[in-house]
Amino acid sequence: MDRTRKAIIVGAGAIGVTSAYTLARDGWQVRIIDSNPKPAMGASFGNGRQLSYSHTNALASSQILGQIPRLLARCDDAFRMGVFGSSGYYRWIAKFLANCTTPAYHKNTLQVLALAQESQRAMGDLLDRHPIDFEHHTTGKLVILRTEKEVRAARQIVAAKQETGLLQKILNRDEATNLEPALAGSSENIAGAIYAPNDATGDCHRFSVELLDILQCHYGVSYSGGISVKRIGNSRVVLSNEKTLTADLVVVANGHRARQLLAPIGHSVPIQPMKGYSFTAPVGYAAPTVSITDSKRRIVFTNLGDRMLVAGIAEMGNVDTSVDTNRLRSMISAARASLPEAAVYDEADAGWAGLRPLTPNSQPITRMLAPGLAVNTGHGMLGWTLAMGSAERLARVVRESSAND
């Protein structure tokens, strides 16, 4: 293929690498630049591994609105919001609050669902073309609901999703424990569960590394690791060594740091980092095989075979990626309280922390900002799930923009 048009992608997380795939497939000569010597070492490294193609519920909701005072007072170990921040942080919070209505919640959830479904199809197409081994399993997913109030709230959004043809349904307690016997060991009440049979799991870091390898071998993609992009312009990037690179297209796909690159050239993207944690521990004698979300405790369980992966915690206004042992300990306690025998919690590893790039409406931002400049970021809690669909959408907007030139 004669690759005459050059694209530079800033960021080699799941979003940058999948963006490189769709552009290279469409004939672009692609170069990816990442501050880290190796790809996918940011949020895409130790995430929950869940491909939540059906559970796409937006974070902003009327339920969250009532909890805001508790979140600001840091009374909730699973979800905290910083009180102090930049003017950008306060603007973000204002937009988030504006999305905490039932109509906005339904709209945001269904729009992300459409993208997630696109992602699932795109992942299938990619794997047909290039089989990649990343421990991909269609495990199905159960979202545990602890109270009748949660079940009632879930019914509405599940009904709206079913109208789109989605295979997702509400199970009562017995149906849920029959499907996943490990739930019988839960030390707290289970009122019901949302079940999505087609949701899957897979190692996001391994997928990104393997896909980049394929791109380098078969699509002529090049990877420049260990060098940061300091400034960008339309069709140009300035590196930390002051070298300037030009291209026909620059794609900003550097997760929660996109705002810092785009603001100086007049593009405002509403993205804030939301810190989360994960740990693994040997599987216990009642380890779920279906992937689990405990909505009350805001944690997910993913069975890796010999180990159980647990991920959770949402901390707004914290950009430090170090593991705070107190926070990790609180998540281990939450997991133990949720499913006591899912893992051997006393043998948990040292944990990992990462920063999700979150928008106020939980919808990613994938669009052209100017001729020769595109953005693909803001995937929040579902970046692994949405990566392939967003990459297809990026390729589409780039094609449309090229056609209009």
Ligand SMILES: Cc1cc2nc3c(=O)[nH]c(=O)nc-3n(C[C@H](O)[C@H](O)[C@H](O)COP(=O)(O)OP(=O)(O)OC[C@H]3O[C@@H](n4cnc5c(N)ncnc54)[C@H](O)[C@@H]3O)c2cc1C
């Ligand atoms: C605890 C936790 C659990 C999660 N669980 C799930 C889950 O189960 N399912 C799911 O779908 N999603 C999950 N997510 C969300 C998902 O991991 C993220 O949305 C996704 O990884 C974001 O990918 P990204 O490529 O945008 O960002 P990143 O993976 O952070 O990649 C951004 C890259 O840009 C690079 N970079 C930054 N600035 C520059 C610069 N100036 N120059 C060059 N390079 C730069 C960074 O080094 C980094 O490699 C989870 C996230 C966390 C933190």
